[in-house]
Amino acid sequence: MLHILLNNGGTITFANCVTQWYFICASEASECLLLTVMSYDRYVAICNPLRYSSVMTISFSSKLSAMCWLLGIFVSFIVTVTPSELNFCGPNIIDHLFCDLVPLLELSCSDPFIVHLEVYIMGTPIVIIPTTIIVMSYTNIVTTVLRIPSTTGRQKAFSTCSSHLIVVSMYYWTIFSVYILPTKVLTLSMSKILSLLYTVFTPFINPIIYSLRNKDIKKAVQETFYKHIINVN
DSSP states (O other), rough: OOOHHHHTTOOOOHHHHHHHHHHHHHHHHHHHHHHHHHHHHHHHHHGHHHHHHHHHHHHHHHHHHHHHHHHHHHHHHHHHHHHHOOOOSSOOOOSSSOOOOOHHHHOOOOOTHHHHHHHHHHHHIIIIIIHHHHHHHHHHHHHEEEEEESSHHHHHHHHHHHHHHHHHHHHHHHHHHTTTSSTTTTTTTHHHHHHHEEEEEEEHHHHHHHHOOOOHHHHHHHHHHHHHHHHHO
C-alpha cells in the first residue's frame, strides 16, 4: 500500500490483492477486539480498583489478547475466501489506495450478495458486540467517576482512559463510515481519506497518544527538545 501511495499507483496480481485484503481485514478485526479488551481493562481499573490485580492478571490478559488475534484471523479468513471465488471479467483497475473489499466487489461480474451478507454476519462479533461492550464500559466508568467527590480524583480517573477513548473514537468512526454507511453517502475521495485514516494515520499516532501519558517518555521528549533548542542557539 505504501508503495502504491509513493508511486501514485502500481500493479498487483489478483492473488496478492486478495492476500493484501486478508491482512488488512485481520488487522482491523483484531484492533477492534483489542480496543474492546482495553475498555474492559479501564472499566475494572476504575470501577473495581481493589479487584484489578486479581482480575486482570498477566495470564488472563495474555489469553484475551490471543483470543482477539485468533478470532480476527479466523473471521478475516472467512470474508476473504468468498470474494476470491467471484468472477472478475471486467476492468482490472481499482480506484483506491489498496485492495479494499468494496472497490474489489465493484469489479466483479458475479452477484456479490453472498459476500455482503457474509460481511454483515461476521461484522456482528467483530464490530457490533465490541461497540456495545465499549459503550457499556464507558457508561459505567463515567457514572463511577462522577461519584468521586474530589475534582483531582475525577481528573485522574478521566486521564486514565482519555488516550484509549481518543483512539477508539477515531478508529470506530472511520470504520463505521467506510463499511457501515451506504456507498452513495461517501464520495470516492472521502472514502480514500477515511481508509487512509484507519490504515495508516491511526496506527501511526497510537504509540504517540499512549506513550505521552508516560512520565519517563515525557521527560525524555522534553530533554531532547531542550537540547535541540540549545544546539540551534
